[in-house]
Amino acid sequence: MNRSRRLSTATVILTATALVLTGCGAASTSAQAPSSGKTLKIGLIAPVTGPAVQEGLALQRGFELGVKKINEAGGVLGHPVEVVTVDDQANASKSTQLPQRLVAQDKVDYLFGTIPGDTTAAVGKVSQASKVPFSSVVLGDASFCGPYFYPFGEPDLTMLDVIVPQMMNKYGKQVAMVGNDYVFPRGYMAKARTIVEAAGGSVSVEEYSPLGTADWQPVVNKLSAAKPDWILSAVVGGDATSLVSQADQAGLLHATGFSGVSIMQDYYPGLTTRIDGMQLPGRYSDQLTGQANSEFVQNYRKTYDFAAPIPGVAANAYEGVQMVARAVEKAGSTDADAVTAALSGATIENGVFGSGHFTKDRRFVTEMHLLDIQPGGKYSPVQSYKAPEDAGNGAQCAS
Amino acid sequence: MESLVSLLLSIFTLFGFYSLLAFGLGIIFGQLGVVNVAHGEFVMVGAFLMYAMAGIPFWPRLLVVVLLGLALGVITERLVLSRLYARGFLATLLAMWGVGIVLRQGADAVFGSTPASVAAPISGTLDVLGVQYPLYRLVITVIALAVVGCGLLLLYRSNLGMRIRATVDNRTMASLLGIPPTLIITGTFATGTGFAVLAGALQSPMLGVTPGVGVSFLAPAFFAVLIGRPGSLSGPIFGALVVAILSTLLRTYLNETVAQLILFALLIILIAVRPNGLSWRKPQWKIAPAVPATRNGAPA
Known part of the structure; x- marks a missing residue:
């Protein structure tokens, strides 16, 4: 086999491998029975x-x-x-x-x-x-x-209506908000801001970064400069680990309160002991x-x-x-x-x-829990509360 | 005053990281003419290796990871690139794109998609003119800049560096003069890969380590190389400084998303205006035509 043929073969194999690895295959059907x-x-x-x-x-x-x-x-x-x-x-x-x-x-x-x-x-x-x-x-x-x-x-409101007043009572009324820049974090923070302001608090800084941000130092600098009493975070995925790690190294986690979806169960393997002792609201825990x-x-x-x-x-x-x-x-x-x-x-x-x-506007609601993060990733429920039937601001699907 | 110190420290630390990335990418591009689109994945490999060998103390682990990075570079160059140089720029680019996919999917298969983290060996902050700044960031920046400095010294103040530069300038001539091109090429690619792996390993305690974590590092590194005169060995470091300054300034004073948009738009404009890169030297076209020199070097 000459050199160019070997290379062509390698290219075909590489392309095929790439297609397989990137999942550009057909849909998979799990059940064997024919559809009726x-x-x-x-x-x-x-x-x-x-x-x-x-x-x-x-x-x-x-x-x-x-x-x-x-x-x-x-x-x-x-x-x-x-x-x-x-x-x-x-x-x-x-x-x-x-x-x-x-x-x-x-x-x-x-x-x-x-x-x-x-x-x-x-x-x-x-x-x-x-x-x-x-x-x-x-x-x-x-x-x-x-x-x-x-x-x-x-629904957003079920994750905010209890934790925001509790964090304000525990840490203070100056809140910093940080999230990734897409639909969910912005909607979540808009509702949180309403609750904060209704309770007499204020938002000292609000920052959004694109998904996939690895360097959070400029954001951490802004959060530090705003001197908030606590931080509400809707940074998700690997970004949540990056933000929390960098905030921790800057001493920010020890100086302020911290809660939000960034510390939910999905991200614990990366966050580990840095978030032990923090609390967040949640519908579900394996505990x-x-x-x-x-x-x-x-x-x-x-x-x-x-x-x-x-x-x-x-x-x-x-x-x-x-x-x-x-x-x-x-x-x-x-x-x-x-x-x-x-x-x-x-x-x-x-x-x-x-x-x-x-609910009437087609939001699925359940009893909610305040989860205390304990060593080893145990999200232990320490308080339970009823989720609001009313969606509050921005009812999405009123019939 | 505090905000200015904080800004300068952010630029300094980002410059350290980008210079390591851009230096590695730049020597691969300058020496081999390969656009290494898998450079971000090599960063990811460095971070994951630090995570995988968590049982070894941090600093010895860093050394082991760099050695593994060099080995990865040798394997990649010998098994993939060495067969493709003759087929030109596009073949090597596509091959490195494939290598990037294989590394990313391989990491996903081995480590899964859950973000992993690496414990930092140093905690706490250092008071720098009234600003409490993460000590670990400062330490790794000094390490990164020291490594880059050693790399530059090697390139410009050693026989090996002279051979490398000779091969960059004219591979055929260098070969005729007895410089083994294969060894230089493989060594250069391995060194570039080693720099990327080291950058990832140093950054790992500040990252949520996922198979896709390296993707965001590729664009700034490429821009640094392009700004610092493509093909130049030291230029990417100057480019890294430009990118670090622009990025930090924009992200400090603007909304993050807008800042990134403007950053990349500015960099594209800069490259369009100066396709041969920026230089701290006076542009060639402004220099007066060379005057024949006398034997002792003075103008005639």
């Missing part, structure tokens, strides 16, 4: 590559365990649930094309998943246009509203008691060989898909209007996070 009129077929959009891979994997894992439980109990309408999984890479353009393919080609009855706000809006638009119900499971208010959209994530959660935690750890704190998005996906299955069962068919009508009145009882239901 009564079989519930769900299109799972899980960003298991790209910037939201961590949350995407948790979403996929929780969903898989939920479907496994449904099918072990006999499936839906007498058939096992079928799943077609695609990876949108948290990329909004893919989040339009892939659901379109799931609806048109794979004939799914329900769309489920995706993570960031812009991809949620993209899938939501496909859902609305094709009249196929859709549920997301990531926390935060969605930037989209439609009659077929039933989000299972924690919650109850039979359903014990079973879920055991299965999750065993199936995925997972020792870190279990992310809330996995619990939302686990309970969410089961709630969808119950709604289809109640509707007696996979008809979109019948299923959404059933979802509106459906509840979760004795789930992994207790009970939950959709």
Whole structure:
């Protein structure tokens, strides 16, 4: 074989490897049974590559365990649930094309998943246009509203209405806000600012950095210069670890209070002991008691060989898909209007996070907990409270 | 006063990091003509190696990681690049793009996507003219600049450096003069990779280490190389200073997102206006035509 042929072969192999590694393959279908009129077929959009891979994997894992439980109990309408999984890479353009393919080609009855706000809006638009119900499971208010959209994530207000007044009482009324620059952190901070100002406090500095920021020193300098009593952070992913590490090295974490979604379970493996003793609100913790959660935690750890704190998005996906299955069962068919009508009145009882239901404006609410972060990543509930039924400012989906 | 000191310290620490990155990228580009788009992934490898070998004390671990980085450079150059130089710039660029993907996906397969962290060997802050500044940042900046300084001394004040510069200027001529090009090329690529791996290892205690963590470091390093006269061996360090000053000033006084937008727009304009890079020397076209010199060096 001459040199140029060897190089051509190497190029082909490299290209093929690259395509495989970047996940440019076909969608995967999990169930073996052929689709029939009564079989519930769900299109799972899980960003298991790209910037939201961590949350995407948790979403996929929780969903898989939920479907496994449904099918072990006999499936839906007498058939096992079928799943077609695609990876949108948290990329909004893919989040339009892939659901379109799931609806048109794979004939799914329900769309489920995706993570960031812009991809949620993209899938939501496909859902609305094709009249196929859709549920997301990531926390935060969605930037989209439609009659077929039933989000299972924690509404912003449920994550703020207790922690903000408590932090103000504990540390003081000067608050610094920092987040990544996209839809969720800005919406979350806008609601937090309203609560802070209503309680007589003020925001001394508010900073947003693009996703993927590694050097937080200029932001840390600004936070230090503002001399806040405490910091509310909506920096996510690997950025959360970078920010907390750099704030810690600058002595900022010891001098002020710190809370927000940056210290939630998903990020503990990177944050480790730096955040021990901090508190944050949450719907879910693997430390919650109850039979359903014990079973879920055991299965999750065993199936995925997972020792870190279990992310809330996995619990939302686990309970969410089961709630969808119950709604289809109640509707007696996979008809979109019948299923959404059933979802509106459906509840979760004795789930992994207790009970939950959709409000009139289609926000999913449950009992919330104040979680105390203890050594080893134990997010222990120290106080429980009822989530507000009223969405407060910016009601997204009033019917 | 405090804000000025804080600003200068931020520029100083960012310059240290960028100079290490840009020096590595610059010598690979200058010597091999390879646009190393996997440079950010080499930074990521350095950070992950520090995480993976957490059982070894920090400073010896740093040394081990750099040695592994050099080995990674040798392997990459010998197995991938050495076969592609003849096929030109695009082939090596695509190959390095593939190497970057393989490294990123490999890290994902081995370490997963959950951000990892590395404990810093030094904690606390240092009082610099009334500003409490993270001590670890200052220490690693001094290390980075010392390494870059040693690299420059090696390049400009040693026989080896002379051979490297000769190979950069004219590879064929250098080869005819008995300088082994393969050894110089492999050694240069390994050194550039080693610098990137060292940069990642030094930064690791300040990062959420993920497979994608290196991506954000590539653009500033490229701009530093382009500003500092592409192909120049020392120019990227001057470019790193320009990028560090612009980046810190803009991020201090503007919204972060706007600052990054303006930074890259400014850098693009700068490169468009001065495609041959900036120089602290007087531009060639302003210098009077050379006058033949007499034997003792004085103008005739």
